[in-house]
Amino acid sequence: MKPLYFSHTLVTLTLTVLFSSAAAENISDKKQETLLPDSALIRQTLTQLPGMRASRFQQDIADAQDQKLQSGGHEWQLRLSQTERKETGNVRTRDQEVSLERPVRWFGKTEHDLRLGEKGREVAKIAYADSWHESARTLLNDWFDSLRTQAAVQQFGEQLQLSRQLRDIAAKRVKAGEAAKLDLQLAETEVSKLEAQLQTAEMQHARQLELLQYHYPALTLPVLHTLPVPSPATAEHRIEAIMEDNHELELATLEADYAKLQLSRTAKDEMPDPVIGIRAARERNGQDTLVGFSIAIPLGGQSRRADTGQAAGKAGMAQAKLDVVRQKVWREALKVTQQRNQMYTIWKALDQAKRQSEQQSQLMMKAYQLGEISLSDSLQIRKTATETAFSAQQAQLDALFAEARFELDAHRLWPFDAHH
Template sequence: MDKKIAFQPHLASRRRPPASLLALLVLATGGVQAGSLGGAISSALEQAAQQPRVGAIRAERDAVRRQAESLIAEDPALRVKHISDRIDQDQGAYEWEAMVDLPLWMPGQRDARQGVATAIGGQADTLTRLLRWEMAGRVREALWNTALAQGRLTQAEQALASARALEATVAKRVKAGELARVDLLVARQDALDREAELQAAQVEHARTLAIYRQLTGESELPEPLFESAPKPEATTELPAEHPLLSDADSALALARAERARAQSERRGNPVLSLGGIRTRDARGTDAQHAVQMEINLPFGLASQSAPKIAAAERSYTERMADFQQTRRQAEQRLTEARVNRSGAAEALTVAERRHSLAHEALDLVRRAFDLGETDLTTRLRAEERARQASMDLELRRLEQGRALAEINQALGVVPE
């Protein structure tokens, strides 16, 4: 059942609301056309300015990928050496040597770093979905707080209208001599109580709508308000693409890639050195030139690489534990959402029966009051019971939508 929840002016009250309240109501009703829930979530994400986080992760992915695609494993280095006899013999002998050191990739190291880049990119993708899912939860909460406040406001308006009508009826009967003047005072007091309730409902609705507007930048609640219900079989277990699980899995994948990288780099990188040498034995002799090439092969002792590998293994184990804990928490939220939805359905059934009985009794009391067979106190008690039943029924109906939104949130359903 779809309902349009939008703020409307309240003309039932005889008193004008305070100027500050009117200003807040005008601010909250900016006249913007109601959009979809997905649009409200997108607007809230823009307001939150979280997208740069995703961009920073993707920039890190690109940097790691460029490094893995490089021809050398680390920064090259220039070595220059000069030998001369100027200090002691000064016969003009010298030697110049220049070498460029080029760290080389070991087998599997480039693939390991490409794996790290891919895992980082996966984190960026899952973070995008996670941020939208988290914002969807905040928007849904603010939305239904406002919808429930609107429901209370609607019922308060109707209660005030009924109290005003009863007051007018009592006034006529007092004038006709059928009722005592004290009954008119009681009726007026009841109308004032309903007016106070209406003003409190107005403030609460304005407050919740202001929170929704601050979150999303929109003044109207989305249409339709009620979300589509998932298939019954879809609510039994978490989907594999749940944003929370996907984010935890991407963190685990990155830890796995970092572990593979640490294992591939257990040995230092070989260094290929290329350069030349120029020598002269004494003044007047010709200088000699030669090309040089060196290769530096590290031993790769296990004692030296063990701390780095152990740290990567610990990080992977921690991410694995985090993933399992995240899954359990998500499953618990889904179970709670299913229970809440079932309870909301049962509460609606009871509220419908209570509403029917209370209004049936009210009709009887009204007829008896009109015929003079009962007093005003009995009439007011019946009116109060019917009012409470109507309020409860309206809220229970709205709770159906809230419970549905909670189970969609628990299932990771995010409107686009």
């Protein structure tokens, strides 16, 4: 009768576990809790990061450079002179002269400088946006690392509770004379092992929270309750969604354009700017008054041609960097897109395995309680269930992270706001 009773128990518990799992999944779908902080708090946190403040200063520098290019780098020069003249007959007279001079940009240099200033401001703006995106990536990584360690604490805590239940069952069976003392020793060993694993997980979680609080003091520390169910990839989750609006690629493009403008501007400097001036003079103690106009043209040399060659090299480097960045961004977009799909598939497989393993573990615990299997077999199944549950939980977090990372790179999560 024992095998028949065990079969009946197995079927009953299987149906119970399956129904409970389905109900739990349904509740999880309806009561999904967001894993990420409030967007307004994220914006405030990112704005205050040291790297973002440094990027803000780059914008100030670009604004000042634009103002300088609008006014030009040339300055007015005031020249004063006085000369004493000694003529025949021991007659002494004095001459005074005042002149105002300034180099003047010509051959379209003013228009080039205006374009350079505007392009420099565009570069600084996109550099700030790119810094925002990189800082958001780092924050997302740190946040999910803290969720992973917190999930590990919860997982080992749940497994420890089940192992203590199994130990209590073993103690009752030993006391009733239905099992050997070795069973109780094995159960206590498993409890001690899980207590040590839980303590290690708690230490790792505490360190991760300290890191999170140090770098992002404005954020509320994450509290993990129920993990949302990852969503499968759709037609929108493709490489083009990332490539179409990418700050790093846009920054490299603008830097290449800026280098080309600099090359064109430097080439124009091979023709030096003339220095124009007006002058007024009094000679012979004011007997003669002079008013005139002056122009001086520097004679360009090898130095100016060398500057043009240097600017050409920088323009070539900027173009080569653009090609490198384009390939890098495409590879990263491909990686993020593939992970978005693969992590979901891996989680689905491990989640199914976890459900089956949990069912077997619960059934075997009941079977051991009824004396139908040995404790060593039950512990082995419990160990397998623990490892599978932990892997499934981490895979679920990996899938949720891959989902969030794709949305971040596609600028649908925490998008950059030019007003911040």
